[in-house]
């Protein structure tokens with residue numbers, strides 16, 4: 001999608017235009033004199049007005065006292081009306097944040113994952129270009145980078161494991177080396193073995209395809225932070241549950257999405273690097289599939305993790321925490337000021353709040369939570385903070401090892417968090433995105449399938465921290 005700033009005086013009779021109007025007089029800016037008086041008449045009564053003829057589609061959205069999420073949803077509606085026939089839309093606005101919300105709504109709605117259709121060209125939306133009056137090209141470019149990162153995260157998640165295995169995931173991330181200043185290194189099986197990442201290797205035992213551990217680093221000269229912030233993303237490219245096989249039917253249908261945390265963190269890095277945010281960040285992405293292959297790790301096994309902790313495996317389907325634990329412990333290499341992980345970790349998180357938000361918890365200073373929650377509300381990738389009391393830690397004690405990998409069954413999202421906390425030597429925040437990462441039925445501009453949840457959120461977090 002092309003997005004370009006255009007000055008009001010240069011607007012030349014666009015076929016499709018929308019004005020985000022704060023007041024009646026703003027409608028005068030609509031580049032179609034004929035419809036202005038009519039639109040003005042109903043301005044106070046109707047939130048969204050439109051006049052559609054074969055020659056043009058003109059819209060007025062009353063954005064007075066309208067929150068950004070409502071604007072995104074109206075943009076989705078307009079996109080739905082135009083996507084099949086129109087190639088260009090012109091947006092005129094006064095307020096930056098409202099224009100940004102509207103463009104987000106259009107651009108995110110326009111995402112399609114058509115790779116595997118024989119007739120993909122026929123299915124492709126026609127919309128190619130958004131012209132914007134009222135927002136600087138600099139802000140447009142920044143927004144475009146963040147949205148493109150979000151859409152890339154969606155594509156990674158939508159890709160099935162038949163294409164996107166752990167090796168391919170690392171390769172796809174490595175392609176982003178072309179971004180100026182973004183360093184990317186992939187550790188392969190031999191190096192992972194040498195490091196002793198027992199958790200990642202254990203989960204990988206049942207797979208034909210080796211694991212990968214991808215490290216991304218963005219370290220600009222003008223970084224505000226002395227010590228980096230380390231992001232960790234769960235990259236289980238496919239989860240059968242392993243020997244603790246998931247029950248059928250349907251429980252595995254969406255398990256290609258179990259690497260959504262990895263996609264979110266990798267994409268956040270690209271957005272931050274493209275926009276050159278002055279913050280030093282490292283992302284760690286452990287990746288493997290989880291299968292009941294002939295040498296698969298088994299319930300009862302005791303695994304020695306990267307940091308030397310021993311873990312009794314009592315459910316091979318609690319594999320995400322096994323690979324995350326190694327990465328979280330490895331974060332100590334960087335002596336970070338903060339570790340944040342994102343993972344489609346537990347069904348408990350989905351049962352608790354469904355797909356409308358992610359769950360956040362941790363032991364980091366309150367200021368980080370405050371900013372994360374604020375950013376979440378701003379971009380409408382909302383977070384709900386859960387308690388993180390130490391009582392839950394006791395549930396993770398094993399009879400024969402330091403820890404076991406599964407709790408009693410209740411508050412599973414928190415016991416998982418407490419398990420991971422054990423491996424974090426620095427302030428730690430855990431985000432369970434199991435609910436909002438992937439949608440089984442279409443939800444406005446978030447679409448159907450992968451949502452790219454967390455990229456816009458974390459970008460805003462890093463911009464404001």
Ligand SMILES: [Zn+2]
Pocket residue numbers: 239241316317318319320
């Ligand atoms: Zn699992």
